[in-house]
Amino acid sequence: MGSLKNEEEMEQMGEGWTKEAILYVNGLRKVLPDGLAHLTLLEYLRDIGLTGTKLGCGEGGCGACTVMVSRYDKKSKKCVHCAVNACLAPLYSLEGMHVITVEGVGNRKHGLHPIQESLVRSHGSQCGFCTPGFIMSMYSLLRSSQTPPTEEQIEESLAGNLCRCTGYRPIVDAFRVFAKTNDALYTNMSSMSLKEGEFVCPSTGKPCSCGMKNVSNADTCEKSVACGKTYEPVSYSEIDGSTYTEKELIFPPELLLRKSNPLNLSGFGGLKWYRPLKLQHLLELKSKYPDSKLLVGNTEVGIEMRLKRMQYQVLISVTHVPELNVLNVKDDGLEIGAAVRLTELLKMFRKVVTERPAHETSSCKAFIEQIKWFAGTQIKNVASVGGNICTASPISDLNPLWMASGAKFHIVDCKGNIRTTMAEEFFLGYRKVDLTSGEILLSIFLPWTRPFEFVKEFKQAHRRDDDIALVNAGMRVYLEEKDEEWVVSDALLVYGGVAPLSLSAKKTKTFIVGKSWSQELLQNALKILQTDIILKEDAPGGMVDFRKSLTLSFFFKFFLWVSHQMEGKNSIKESVPSTHLSAMQSFHRPSIIGNQDYEITKHGTSVGSPEVHLSSRLQVTGEAEYTDDTPMPPNCLHAALVLSRRPHARILSIDDSGARSSPGFVGIFFAEDVQGDNRIGPVVADEELFASEVVTCVGQVIGVVVAETHEEAKLASRKVQVEYEELPAILSIQEAIDAKSFHPNTERCFRKGDVDICFQSGQCDKIIEGEVRVGGQEHFYLEPHSSVVWTMDHGNEVHMISSTQAPQKHQKYVSHVLGLPMSKVVCKTKRIGGGFGGKETRSAFIAAAAAVPSFLLNRPVNLTLDRDIDMMISGQRHSFLGKYKVGFTNEGKVLALDLEIYNNAGNSLDLSLAVLERAMFHSDNVYEIPNVRIMGNVCFTNFPSNTAFRGFGGPQGMLITENWIQRVAVEVRKSPEEIREINFQGEGSILHYGQQLQHCTLFPLWNELKLSCDFLNARKEVDNFNLNNRWKKRGIAMVPTKFGISFTLKLMNQAGALVHVYTDGTVLVTHGGVEMGQGLHTKVAQVAASAFNIPLSSVFVSETSTDKVPNASPTAASASSDIYGAAVLDACEQIKARMEPIASKHNFNSFAEIEGAFIQGLGWLALEELKWGDAAHKWIPPGCLYTCGPGSYKIPSLNDVPLKFNVSLLKGHPNVKAIHSSKAVGEPPFFLASSVFFAIKDAISAARADAGHTGWFPLDNPATPERIRMACLDEFTAPFINSEYRPKLSV
C-alpha cells in the first residue's frame, strides 16, 4: 500500500502510520505524493488544471475559491457535504475525502447543472470571477439539505461569497428557484411516484442518496426526468434539471469502505504534517514536538503562516481524533470536544434548545445568535471550537460567552492527565492561554442555565455578515428573589475588543452582585463600567471612543433584555417602555426582492432581446479563462515585486544577497536594468517603473524578482534589504494644502456669474461655510492584477495577456520600457474579473514590471498580485476635500457657490487632473446656481497614485454638493427634497462650464419617482416610527443625479472594430473594448447580429487584441457600448453595402449592472473605509494601508443590499445622442446610492432630536457604525465625546 513503515521515525511512533494519501476530485482518484504539506487545496486544484476555482483573496474572505467537500461520517453512516474555502484548506486535510469543484458540477458539453443554468438566465454572472464560488456554495447547500432550503437559508449560505458586479439580486433570484416546498412543482414528478426510501436531491430534483439513512455503493442519480418547457426566465419549470443529463457525482465507493490511516507527510522547507487517529498518538506527538501546531480548520494557522508569515515546522491535524470530536448532552450540561466544528455545534445547540426546558438553554440561545454572525458558512464548516479558544484572539466572538456562561475547559497533558479550569481563568494575555507546551484542550463543558439565570451575546462589527467584531460581549446574570426584590446573586460581564484579551468587567460585577435589579443598579453600573474598561487613545484598531461607548450600550441593552424577560414577575418594577422594545430585538432580515421596469424595443434578430451574457455559460461552469488561468507557456517564471516600505525616503543601498540565495531564485532587476525608458505615466511621465533614488510611497516598486514558483518569488522578494534615509512625508490633503504640495500645472478654475458681487450685494439672506471630507474607495475587483508576458524570436517580439481595461496602454508601457516599437508588442485581453477603473492605467506598470525580466531572460513571466499587495500598491478612488461658501435666500434658493476642491492624487499624476475636473463639472449636481466659482487643485501626497474609479470624480463632486444642499435645508427649516426641487436645472440651463442642457428629463423623472414610491406617505411613516422608537430610527431621502458620460478629452471618444464574415455565414467581431462583466461583447454581438439579420449564435466576439484593433481608448467612461457598438455597426454597414442593406437598433439589458453600480456606491457611502497610517491613525505605520484585504476592508455582502430594490428606467425619453437610444448604465447609478447616505443622516437627525440636538451636523462618508453611533449624541456617547466630535477619516 505504499506505506513507508520502515522509516525510523514511524517505527518509533508505532504501527499504521502511512504516507499514502488519496483524494477524489470530481470523481477521479488522485494519489497525493509526499512533500506537498505546504500546499493548499486551491493551489493543488489549480496546479492540476482545475482553474475554475479562483483565488480572490487567499484569506477566506471572498468565497471565490469555494468547493464542496464530501466525507463519510461513520457515526451517522452518512455522507456529509459542505462548502469549504479551498484557499485555507491544507491539501492533506482532505485526505480520504471527495472534492467537487465547479468543473464537476456541469459543463457545456454534458449540460449545465440547474444551478448553473439558473444563474445564466438570471444574469447573475457578470465578470464571472465570483461565479464558481457562488455556484459551489449553492450546490453544497442543496446537496447537504434533506429538504429544499428556505430562501433565508439560501441567503445565509451565501454570506461568505462576495460579488462586486451584480449587486447580488440577480444571484439571489437565480437561487431562489431552489427554495421550494413542493417537489412536484420542481421535478415534474409527484413524490408519490418515488420508490420507497428514494430521496429527491434538492440539487437536481432527481432521485439520489444524499439524504438517505444508509449510503450504498450504488449511489447514483442517474434517473432523468424528461419534460419539455418553454422559456421563462427563472421559473421552476425551466430550471428543473431536465436539461441536465450528467449524473450527479456520487460519493466514491472506495471512500465508503476505506479505513482511515494515521498520516505522516512532509512539505517544503522540512515541514512535517501528521494526522493521528488516536488521542494517545496525538499526545505522543505533542510530547515529541512541543512547539507543534494543532490544526482543525486552519482558519487561524493558515492566516498566520500565509499573511503574517509565521513559520511552523510541525503541523498536527487533529480532525480525526475521536476524543476531540465528542458532542454529548449530559444531565448538567453539554460536553463539546475541542475539534468540533462550529456548524456541528450550531446544529447541536439548535437541537437542545428544542428538547430541553427553556430556562436551561439561555447560554445555548446566546451561542446560536453569536454563531449566526460568525464568519461565513465556509469558515463555520471547518473552524473548530478549540481553535477559536486556543487562539485567544481579543476579538473572539465565543470566548466572552464561554467565560460569561461559566464554561469549564478540560485540558489533557502528554501523559494523559486531565485537569479542569474555568473559562474565566483560561485567558492570560494577548493570545496567551493557560496551556503548557505539553498540554492541549480536550473538551469544553457548558452548564445548563438555572431558572432566572440569563445569558446574552453582543457583537458590533463593521459589517453585519462575515465580519470580525469591533467590540463583543457575553453577559450573564442570575437573579434570586429576596425580601420581595429580585437581587443579583451572580453575574459576569465579559467584553472582547477592548483589551489584549477577553476582559471581565470585575468592578462592575462586584458592584452589581447583591444589588436589586433596578434603574439605580443600571445607572451606577454604567458609571463603574467607565472605570472598569479603559482603552488608550492610541489603542490598536482605533475607534476608541466608539468602542468605549459600546461597552455601555451593550450593558444597557442587557439590562433592558433581562428586565423584559422578568416582566410580570413579582416586584420587578423595571418594566421596559414600549419605545425601548426595539432596542433589544435581535436582527431579522426578510428575503430581498426587487422589480426591474423598462421598455424593450426589439429590432432585428437580436437587439432588444434580453440575451444572456455571451460568456456566462463559460463562467458558470468554470470554463472561462482569466489571465492567471491561461495555461502557462513552457519555462514560465513567476514574479514578485520588491516594494518600498517607507512613504518618502532616499534609497541608500539595496542588498539583494538574501534573495539571490533563496530557493528557486532566477533573477532580480532594478532601475538600471531597464533598457528603454524607466519613466512612465499615462498622461505625464512622472513615475518610475522601478524607483531609482527616492521612494515616494509605501508600496512603490523598487525592483522585480523572478523565481520558479509564485511562493518562491515572494519569499525571495521579501529577503531584499533596502536601507533608507527617511524624508518628510505628506499624508493627507490638508497637509498637502498647508505645504502647497500640488502636482504641477493642475490648478483649475470654473466661473459663472460673479460670486463676490453676489455675496456682497445683500441678495443672500444667509451665507454658510463648511468643509466636506469625502473618503476614498478600493476597487476590489475580484480578480487581482495579472499579466503574463513572453518573447518571440528571442526578444524580437513581445506578447502578453493582461487583465486590463486598456490593452493599448500595456502595449505602450511595455514597448516604452523595453525600447521596442509598439508594432512589436502585442497585448491581448480575453476578459477581466472586474475593473471599475482600477485596471485602466494602474495595471500597465504591472505588465511593464513583468516584461523587463521576461525580455532580459527570454522566458515567459507571470506576475499576479496577491490581494493585499494589489490593494496596497495599485491606487484607489480619490479622497476629496471640499471647502464651500454658499449664499441663499430664506426660501432656500441658492444664489452663489464658492467652492475649493482638492483631490488626493498620491505620488503621481496618473489621471488625477481629469478626475478633479470631472468632480468640478459635477459640482452643481442638478442645481441652477447663478453665481459659481470652483477652484480645484490636485494634491501630491505620499500615497500610491490614486486613479480612475466608476464615476471618475463625479460622485465626489456631487456628494459635496448634496452635503451643502442638506445644510441649506436645515438652515431654512425645509426638507432637503424641497430645497432640491426649487433649485432644479431645466431645459436650456447653462452650466458653469458653458454647456447648455438639452432634453432635460429631470422634472418628469423626479415627479414620477415621487409618485411611484409615494414619498410623502413614506416620510410620514418614517416620522411615526421614530416617534415610537427611542433606540431604533429610520430615515428617508430622495436624491437626483446628472452624469456626463464619455471621456472629457474628445479625441478619446473614438473606437475601432474589425469584422470578418466567413463563408459559412458566421461572423467574427474584434473590437477595442474589454469585456469585464458589463456585457459589452454581448451588446456588440447583438449589434452585429441585427445588422446582418443573423442569429446571435452566428456572431463570435473574440478577445481584445492590440494587433487587431490598434490605439483603442480604455474601456471606461460609460461610453464603450456606444462607441464600440457604433464602430461595429459602421464596419457591418460597410460590408453590407457590398452585400445587402438591413436596419438595426441597439438596446440593453443591464439591470444587474445598474444594481451593481448602486451597491458599489452604497459601499463607498456607508461601509467601505480605507485606513491609512496618517495623523488620524497613529497606530498604523506611516503611509501603510491597514485595510488591505476582505478581512479588514468590507465591501457590501448579500446582507447589505436593499430589502426591496426597484429599478425603473424613464420611458418615452429616448436618448437622441447615443447610438440607437442606448442608456449609459455603468457609472450614473453609482451616485444614486447617496440616497442611502442621506437617509442614514435623516435617521441620525431623529435620534439627535430625541436627545435635544437639533441643527445641522457634519457626517463624513462612509457612514459606518462608528460615525452613525457617535453622531447620535446621547447618554452613551456623552461620557466620551462632545458635540463637536468627528470620527477620524483618512482623506
Ligand SMILES: Cc1cc2nc3c(=O)[nH]c(=O)nc-3n(C[C@H](O)[C@H](O)[C@H](O)COP(=O)(O)OP(=O)(O)OC[C@H]3O[C@@H](n4cnc5c(N)ncnc54)[C@H](O)[C@@H]3O)c2cc1C
Ligand atoms: C474569514 C475569517 C472569518 C473569521 N471570522 C471570525 C468571527 O467572526 N469571529 C471569530 O471569533 N473568529 C473568526 N475567525 C477566526 C477563526 O475562524 C476562528 O478562530 C476559528 O474558530 C479557528 O478554528 P480553526 O479550527 O480553524 O483553528 P486552527 O487554525 O486550526 O487552529 C488555531 C489555533 O488553535 C490551536 N488549537 C486548535 N485546537 C487545539 C486544541 N485542541 N488544543 C490546543 N490548541 C489547539 C492551534 O494550535 C492553533 O494555534 C475568522 C477567520 C477567518 C479566516
Ligand code: FES
Ligand atoms: S480566495 Fe479563498 S476566500 Fe477568497
Ligand code: FES
Ligand atoms: S460577477 Fe461577481 S464579481 Fe464580477
